[in-house]
Amino acid sequence: MSSLAELRDARELLGNLVQREVRGKYKRSALGQGWSLLNPLAQVVVFTLVFSFFLRIPPDVGTDSGIRSFAAQLLCGLLPWAFFAGAVSGGMSSLLANGNLVKKVYFPREVLPAATVLSLLVSFAVELAVLLAVSLVLGGLGVLPHLVVVPYLVLCLTAFGLGIGLALSVANVYFRDTAQFVGIGLQVWFYLTPVVYSLDYVAQAGLEVLGQPVTTWLGLNPMTRFVEAFRAVFYDHTWPSATDLVAVTLVGAVSLVLGYLVFSRFEGRLAEEL
């Protein structure tokens, strides 16, 4: 069978598996998909309480929007981060979770991490719609023209998360405590990404590490680029900077290619290692 035909068949399978994830996840829970919104909402409440109310970290002022809300600024970073983190950990455990399937049926295995990541897109889209509403209410219509770039940002972020998820999914089969390790890694990564704070706020503090401003180091973190880009659109109502756009494109493409290479290198023994 040509790999092209296999890919075409797999597209349908991918669609069905995404549906399974989406429908199966909240089946028989009273709130259903509502849960996917409540989770970030709770986080926003907690972080706002701690960082804005207790610690008095002031929010930036949105460049073109004039928005001045810690919660909105937080949401702009938190939603992409939560999607990314979900994609990484969900993609990672997708092979183990479907071990029975892998051992008994043949189909292109990369469909499993891909389906998990894509299923998260559904709730991510809903969350972004809520963010858009917040942005419209607080900052006016200025956000609308810049929305065109959002699908592209989501695409790059998906590629980034999927690439890492693909690589980790096989790693997790061979080393079962990859999952624990990644859990800690994601936590550290979260605080090294300007989600609960902004780059500007850190820049004002003027800290230096190894002779470089801290912001330079934080700028090396790909997730900083994504968060900054989402913030530019939804908080500042401007275009993301060219550097950020180039960065997210590169990061997305490189991650996806590398992740796929790692995956195909190690997928051969999956059925017996599971």
Place this chain on the structure above:
Amino acid sequence: MTDPAVVLDRVSKTYRLYSERNDSLKAAVMRGTRAKYREFQALQDVSLEIPTGTTYGLVGENGSGKSTLLKCIAKILRPDAGTVTTRGKVAALLELGSGFHPELSGRENVYLNGSILGLSRKELERSFDEIVHFAGIEEFIDQPVKNYSSGMYVRLGFSIAINVDPDVLLVDEVLAVGDAAFQRKCMEKFASFRAAGKTVVIVSHDAGSMRLLCDEVAWLEHGRVVATGAPDDVVHDYLEEGHEDRVQTDDGSRRWGSGEGVVDRVELLDAQGRPTTRVRTGDPMTVRLHWSTKERIERPVFGASIETLDGYYLWAHHSRDGRAVADAIEGSGYCDLVFDRVMLQPGTFDLSASLNAWDCQHVFDYRHRIVRFDVDEVLPRESGGPVALGTRWTLPTTS
């Protein structure tokens, strides 16, 4: 002749048997990068051609590599060396209903499972009713599958898999599913499958049914192909080999009873009174049960029964029904059961023997499958089934 459906060319597959598995990062770091493992060669240089349109059997003992071979054909496992070439769509019946999502309804699972097996939505919509009808679960199709009985679960799984309409169907001893009616439906489906010129590859250690089902058989042992060819020859050789093993490994599990008297051995004697394990349909045969006792046994009842190789219970006769019960036995001796004519069709059969009390409830010694014997063909022969009834066709008469 068309191209073969499946070609295996020098296929080898090695499993790693981990003595200390590095499945935690800590272990990997502490012990260096390499995990300790022994290699187990599941398949060695297997070359096979499975012709299109045949029903092909893979026989062998547990661990002979037949399931591994099937998984290599299904592409679930990737061989370490050699190539597997398949023509057309391949579907494997390895475990039915794997991939069902318990919370989703039967309907949703049909679409999901179907697409896992490679069916498009259109194809599924076309065969949806047939799938549900075949599984016989019309009323429950919108229920979550977690509420299904295990039988319904497996039936739905089988029904989807068989309706994938593959060119090559791989079956791994999963046919013992559902009730008798469903089994019959499955066998009919198989028959129509074969009639449609599709290729079926069956793995089983139940050699008896393989002989009837398959056009061609390959016998695997320790990951190598020992023989291929017509099922009668190959299965016969396979069973012969298994037979020798069986006698040597004859252990207590095949024998039970309180032991006051035992059946030491059983001899089969031909018409001239010579020991044999081979008779022809319609020949006379004597079964001689050699017994010995530890104490005097009042009114002992000797029993004998015959099973086919796949365990089908064909016949039994004990000496109480035979009205030949002695008042008592003591010491040792033998007891004969005479067949004037062995009314069995050609095949291989197992004879079990026992020594029981008069009530036929208490067993002194039961020797399960103590002797295996072959029945050879006499022409003209009767055509099917295990028993010969001594029938004879006449030429058609025009009235």
